[in-house]
Amino acid sequence: MKAAVITFPGSNCDRDLIVGFENAGAEVVKVWHKETELPAGIDVVGVPGGFSYGDYLRCGAIASQSPIGRALVAFAQKGGYVIGICNGFQVLAEMRLLPGALMRNGGLKYISKPVPLVVTTTDSAFTEGYSAGQTITIPIAHHDGNYQIDPEGLKMLNDQDRVAFRYAQNPNGSVDDIAGVLSENRRVLGMMPHPERAVDATHGGTDGVALFRSILGRLVAA
Amino acid sequence: MKARVHVMLKDGVLDPQGEAIRHALGALGFAGVNGVRQGKVIELDLAASDTAAAEAEVSQMCEKLLANMVIEKYTVEFI
Numbered sequence: 001m002k003a004a005v006i007t008f009p010g011s012n013c014d015r016d017l018i019v020g021f022e023n024a025g026a027e028v029v030k031v032w033h034k035e036t037e038l039p040a041g042i043d044v045v046g047v048p049g050g051f052s053y054g055d056y057l058r059c060g061a062i063a064s065q066s067p068i069g070r071a072l073v074a075f076a077q078k079g080g081y082v083i084g085i086c087n088g089f090q091v092l093a094e095m096r097l098l099p100g101a102l103m104r105n106g107g108l109k110y111i112s113k114p115v116p117l118v119v120t121t122t123d124s125a126f127t128e129g130y131s132a133g134q135t136i137t138i139p140i141a142h143h144d145g146n147y148q149i150d151p152e153g154l155k156m157l158n159d160q161d162r163v164a165f166r167y168a169q170n171p172n173g174s175v176d177d178i179a180g181v182l183s184e185n186r187r188v189l190g191m192m193p194h195p196e197r198a199v200d201a202t203h204g205g206t207d208g209v210a211l212f213r214s215i216l217g218r219l220v221a222a
Numbered sequence: 223m224k225a226r227v228h229v230m231l232k233d234g235v236l237d238p239q240g241e242a243i244r245h246a247l248g249a250l251g252f253a254g255v256n257g258v259r260q261g262k263v264i265e266l267d268l269a270a271s272d273t274a275a276a277e278a279e280v281s282q283m284c285e286k287l288l289a290n291m292v293i294e295k296y297t298v299e300f301i
Contacts, residue, residue, distance in 0.1 A: 058290055065287060094290065101292040104238050148235065148293060173238070 001026050001219045005046045006072070008033045008063050013049035013086065013196060020196035021046065024212035025220075036067045043219045044081040045072060047088030049141070049194060059102060059144045060090030069095060081125060081215060082188045086142055089180070089190035098181055098190045099157065100149035105142070106173025112141040114204065116168035117179055117193055121161045124182050126189045129214035135168055136207035138193040145192040147174035147181075157181060164189055223268045225280045228297045229289045230261035264288055273300055 003021040005028055007014045018028045021044075029039050033052075038045065053062035063069055069091070076082050076097050084092035092098045105111060114137050119130040130136065149157065154176055157163055165180035172192075180191030195208030231237050237259050244258040266283070270276040280298050289296040 057287070061287065061290070093292075099292075101290055103235075103293060106236075106238050108238050108242050146238070150292075173236070 001044075001216055002029060002039075002042050003027070003044045003046060004029045004031045004038055004042045005048060006031045006033065006068055007048070008050070008052035008066065010052045010054055011048045011050035011087070013194065016194075016196040017046045017048045017085065020199045020208065020212045021216075023199055024209070024216045026212075026216055031068060033063070033066050033068050035071070037071050038068070038075055042075070042080070044083065044215055045075060047072070047082065047084035047091050048196075049086030049088060052087055052091060055087075055144075058090075058094065060087060060092075060094040063087075063091045064094035073097065076183070076188050079185060079187060081219070083126060083215070084188075084190040085194055085196060086140075086145075086192055089192055090144065092188060092190045097188050098183055099153050100147055100178075100181065102144050102192070103146040103148050103173075104144050105146050105171075110141075110143040111145075111171050112139070113171075114139045114198075115171055115193065117165045118168055120163045120166050121182070123161055124164060124186045124189065125215050125218035126182075126211050127164055127214060129210035129217070137198070137205055138195055138207055139197045139204055140171060140193045141197075142172070142192055145172045145174065147172075147178045147192070149175060149178075160184070162186070165191055165193065223270060223273070223276060224301045225266040225268055225276065226299050226301055227264040227266065227280065227284060227288055228261060228299075229264065229284075229294050230259060230296070231293055232295050235293050261294075276300070 003026040162182040166177040198208035240258040
């Protein structure tokens with residue numbers, strides 16, 4: 001099972017994401033943003049947190065148009081598995097691989113703390129290792145995590161069971177407490193909380209482990 | 223030719239930064255500010271000399287990159 005983790009200038013969670021994948025048993029290939037293609041044989045791509053290209057213009061906007069960005073869109077459109085965390089979620093939203101947009105937090109403050117999340121659907125390769133309705137604790141660390149989507153889009157997400165995680169206590173003003181969403185084919189997940197920061201009992205808990213084990217389990221079985 | 227692009231949040235999209243500015247103006251004693259919306263201005267120095275062609279191209283720039291059409295709207299003026 002091979003995972004790729006993309007590093008943009010300003011990414012700062014790429015190494016943590018690599019550890020998350022490796023602990024679950026994946027072989028991880030690091031991919032630099034100037035690459036125009038993903039390496040052959042990649043099963044899942046991780047887009048890490050950070051401040052890609054300094055968050056210039058809008059968070060994730062420049063990364064979405066980068067050389068590797070175009071390769072990533074093609075990979076997802078062919079049915080590849082992709083997870084974007086924090087800035088990675090912002091990048092996937094800017095690429096339109098996921099609906100909606102991430103805006104400045106309602107309270108305008110950067111928030112960094114562990115938060116309780118409710119696993120809203122287990123119908124995805126990323127969340128099937130949890131039980132539906134389970135509350136887990138995962139850290140958030142963002143300034144622009146306020147998820148917004150128009151009422152029709154929100155109805156579509158709920159009707160299609162595409163909300164992956166909800167905040168138990170909304171920290172940032174996100175509509176309908178949404179913390180993570182899935183693509184229509186359920187193979188692209190974007191989430192603001194950091195599961196890769198919750199894979200070690202001595203560093204912030206282990207509630208993120210099941211996510212990495214889930215996706216790897218699905219890919220190994222395939 | 224120069225184009226000036228104004229990017230604003232769409233009407234109805236809550237603007238937390240605009241709200242913060244409104245509060246700060248109130249704190250400075252400026253009463254009577256009912257609402258504040260903030261956005262950004264992007265100036266483009268263009269090689270094109272034909273306004274019609276430039277207009278079409280700048281619209282594409284806005285929709286592909288300069289604005290996020292999910293939450294933002296834009297206007298363009300040529301100067």
